[in-house]
Amino acid sequence: METKIQFLGTSDSQGVPRMLCSCAVCKSTDNKRSRPSVFIHTSRKILVDASPDFRQQFIDGDLCIPDILCITHAHNDHIAGLGDLADLCFWHESKLTIISPPDVIDILKQRYPYLTPKRNIFFTPLHQMDVDGVHISFHRVNHGNNGYSYGIRFSNQTSSWAYVSDVINMTTEQMVPFYHLSLLILGASYLDESNYPFQYKRSIYDVREALLLREKLQPEKLILTHMSHNIDITKNILPEGVWFGKDGMCIML
Numbered sequence: 001m002e003t004k005i006q007f008l009g010t011s012d013s014q015g016v017p018r019m020l021c022s023c024a025v026c027k028s029t030d031n032k033r034s035r036p037s038v039f040i041h042t043s044r045k046i047l048v049d050a051s052p053d054f055r056q057q058f059i060d061g062d063l064c065i066p067d068i069l070c071i072t073h074a075h076n077d078h079i080a081g082l083g084d085l086a087d088l089c090f091w092h093e094s095k096l097t098i099i100s101p102p103d104v105i106d107i108l109k110q111r112y113p114y115l116t117p118k119r120n121i122f123f124t125p126l127h128q129m130d131v132d133g134v135h136i137s138f139h140r141v142n143h144g145n146n147g148y149s150y151g152i153r154f155s156n157q158t159s160s161w162a163y164v165s166d167v168i169n170m171t172t173e174q175m176v177p178f179y180h181l182s183l184l185i186l187g188a189s190y191l192d193e194s195n196y197p198f199q200y201k202r203s204i205y206d207v208r209e210a211l212l213l214r215e216k217l218q219p220e221k222l223i224l225t226h227m228s229h230n231i232d233i234t235k236n237i238l239p240e241g242v243w244f245g246k247d248g249m250c251i252m253l
């Protein structure tokens with residue numbers, strides 16, 4: 001079965017334009033980005049992360065209610081849309097299964113204590129799962145100064161792809177699930193932070209490092225997401241096989 005991956009949001013935690021910023025990227029019309037999330041249309045409808053912009057993304061993307069929500073980690077830019085999504089499920093009597101490892105599910109339950117099966121929300125703590133021929137697995141990756149997050153790997157009979165939005169300094173061991181994918185969606189917040197004096201405070205790769213990682217992991221396609229206002233996606237600076245993500249863009253696998 002063909003899989004369609006729809007990019008709902010491709011910005012960093014602050015969005016583009018940033019509030020109160022008048023830089024060239026924030027002023028440009030081609031760099032409007034909402035907070036990071038993708039929707040996977042396959043045998044089931046899978047939403048990856050519920051961004052603070054979920055409501056607008058749902059309307060703009062002409063989406064249907066997902067069957068499954070996979071959460072990468074419990075940071076605000078990845079979960080703050082959960083209340084809106086839960087309301088949508090409740091009012092449309094649609095059941096939502098939320099999948100993430102137990103540590104993430106625990107935080108979600110604390111933050112959204114009113115979300116229960118009575119409201120059609122089913123928290124499902126696990127590291128991997130098979131849904132209608134799609135294997136989904138969560139893999140812990142370094143998130144620098146922000147601790148850790150999970151990269152999510154998906155595979156079916158024809159292809160394998162992964163969403164790793166918040167990662168830096170991956171160890172060789174952490175790379176293992178992400179070799180030779182059909183598509184890797186990787187977070188890169190800035191173009192080049194090599195001169196940033198507080199390297200220990202960083203939490204996400206820059207574009208320069210993302211391209212180096214690509215040489216190791218060798219995905220067929222690499223799409224960058226989680227991009228701040230430091231990145232102008234209209235600039236043609238990427239090698240063949242690598243793209244800047246864009247809100248609304250769709251990829252067929």
Ligand SMILES: [Zn+2]
Nearest residue numbers: 013075077166
């Ligand atoms: Zn993030």
Ligand SMILES: [Zn+2]
Nearest residue numbers: 075146149166
């Ligand atoms: Zn994060």
